[in-house]
Amino acid sequence: MYTLGYDLGSSSIKVALVEIASGKSLAVISEPKKEMDMLAPNKGWAEQNPDDWWTHICKATKQLLKETNIQPNEIKGVGISYQMHGLVIVNEGGIPLRNSIIWCDGRAVDIGKKAFDELGHDICSHKLLNSPANFTASKLKWVKENEPELYKNSFKAMLPGDYIAYKLSGKINTTISGLSEGIFWDFEEEQIASWLLDYYGIAEDLIPEIVDTFSDQGHITSKGAMETGLKEGTPILYRAGDQPNNALSLNVFNPGEVAATGGTSGVVYAITDNLSVKESSRVNNFAHVNYATNNRRIGKLLCINGAGIMYRWLLNNLEVASYQEMNELAAQVPIGAKGVIILPFGNGPERMLENKDLGVQIKNVNLNIHTKAHLCRAALEGIAFSFVYGIEILKTDGIKAKVIRAGNDNLFRSPIFSTTIATLIEQDIEIYNTTGAIGAARACQLFDGNYTAFGKQIMDNDYIMSYSPSFEKKEYKMAYELWKKELEITLKNN
Numbered sequence: 001m002y003t004l005g006y007d008l009g010s011s012s013i014k015v016a017l018v019e020i021a022s023g024k025s026l027a028v029i030s031e032p033k034k035e036m037d038m039l040a041p042n043k044g045w046a047e048q049n050p051d052d053w054w055t056h057i058c059k060a061t062k063q064l065l066k067e068t069n070i071q072p073n074e075i076k077g078v079g080i081s082y083q084m085h086g087l088v089i090v091n092e093g094g095i096p097l098r099n100s101i102i103w104c105d106g107r108a109v110d111i112g113k114k115a116f117d118e119l120g121h122d123i124c125s126h127k128l129l130n131s132p133a134n135f136t137a138s139k140l141k142w143v144k145e146n147e148p149e150l151y152k153n154s155f156k157a158m159l160p161g162d163y164i165a166y167k168l169s170g171k172i173n174t175t176i177s178g179l180s181e182g183i184f185w186d187f188e189e190e191q192i193a194s195w196l197l198d199y200y201g202i203a204e205d206l207i208p209e210i211v212d213t214f215s216d217q218g219h220i221t222s223k224g225a226m227e228t229g230l231k232e233g234t235p236i237l238y239r240a241g242d243q244p245n246n247a248l249s250l251n252v253f254n255p256g257e258v259a260a261t262g263g264t265s266g267v268v269y270a271i272t273d274n275l276s277v278k279e280s281s282r283v284n285n286f287a288h289v290n291y292a293t294n295n296r297r298i299g300k301l302l303c304i305n306g307a308g309i310m311y312r313w314l315l316n317n318l319e320v321a322s323y324q325e326m327n328e329l330a331a332q333v334p335i336g337a338k339g340v341i342i343l344p345f346g347n348g349p350e351r352m353l354e355n356k357d358l359g360v361q362i363k364n365v366n367l368n369i370h371t372k373a374h375l376c377r378a379a380l381e382g383i384a385f386s387f388v389y390g391i392e393i394l395k396t397d398g399i400k401a402k403v404i405r406a407g408n409d410n411l412f413r414s415p416i417f418s419t420t421i422a423t424l425i426e427q428d429i430e431i432y433n434t435t436g437a438i439g440a441a442r443a444c445q446l447f448d449g450n451y452t453a454f455g456k457q458i459m460d461n462d463y464i465m466s467y468s469p470s471f472e473k474k475e476y477k478m479a480y481e482l483w484k485k486e487l488e489i490t491l492k493n494n
Helices: 050-068 109-119 121-127 136-146 148-152 160-169 176-181 194-200 222-228 242-249 308-317 323-331 372-396 415-425 436-448 451-462 473-492
Strands: 002-008 013-019 025-031 075-082 088-090 156-158 236-241 257-262 266-272 284-287 298-304 341-343 361-363 403-407 429-432 463-467
Touching (some): 013 050, 075 160, 109 136, 176 236, 236 436, 242 257, 242 266, 436 451, 451 463
Antiparallel strands (some): 088 156, 341 361
16 A cells, blocks of 8 residues: 655655555656746746646646556555745635745745834744744735735635645645744744734635644545546645655654755754744744644754755856766865855845845856866855854754754765765764655654654665765865855845
């Protein structure tokens, strides 16, 4: 018997098939084959059509069933992971009224800042564990202010994963973890933050019904079955945002455990039972997948928007054929890239930099000595230094990392990137070959609460290697301090 996992990203949709007994991944299909477009009607905006997501999910699911020759009745549950902080607004018929305003869209920054100031920093930090900032609640307020007729016709406001679950099951619901990522949840009162909604003038009935993260959240309808190829009645047993789900995929559930990802954006996600909000303007605090009133597990999320997208930009604009070639070029250059420094923050406002939008900065290039190899090294180091800078922020917020686990994505496959981080934080980094879709499929088993078996499956199937600190610590530290100095100068001037 098997479970199916979806991972709704901003670049692609992945679907994974996992064998229940062993936890082994049998197949992972990605759609579309070319990265999905982000629509940008104005500078700093980012939108996607929710029904494009659904089209790719249906195509990928049918392809997976065909390639594996698995019968739909052999699939016993579906799990969903999705891009966080997005907003999908539907009418009473469940039809989206506009494109989704996705995670990296910056249009609501000023709305969130104003709310933080007027409601009070202490109240927001202690009740929401965050500033309202540029999250889903603030995006919904933007729609109310700027598209009032559309807002009047709104029936429910959903996160991207809620919309996919609705398309599968016909039921509109959400989770506490999801509400916390949208900044709709009051951690002191353990309920929807009605006072924030009142301030924004948002009707509480726009918020979907709440279900548990690991629970029977609905069953695939006849329409959902026809469009995906799955069996009608198959239960949806799990749903979480991509970063909590990535942590789950890496067996990160307890205080001191840290998950790191290096995709289009980079993330350091640390688990704590400490409700410290010292860095709430730079670090997000969300209910983790195993959060409960008697088991307060908070995920402290630090995001670096300008991460993998920086390396991808170089891939697209240098005369190179692959990331592997770029990594090989970078390895020819010494630590510090002979003075070339890249600040990789070119993917919108950076929350860890107080929502400043610096753009990419390439500094100290000497046209007589520097080559594309130096740019590759400086980019890898610059992104790695951004991670280290973020980990330093987390330390000031009370995080004491005991173990750091990362997925085997493009950045962490680079020895330069991983060794740079391991050396500067003086800690091994464990690498696992897994994906969010595989994690979402396995998470269906946690419907029964067996965390021990879940963790064993991850170790048995996914562990690859660990990167250890380099003996060249002095050189890495010197390069980092020069990079950090350039960052601080740039921040001061912006």
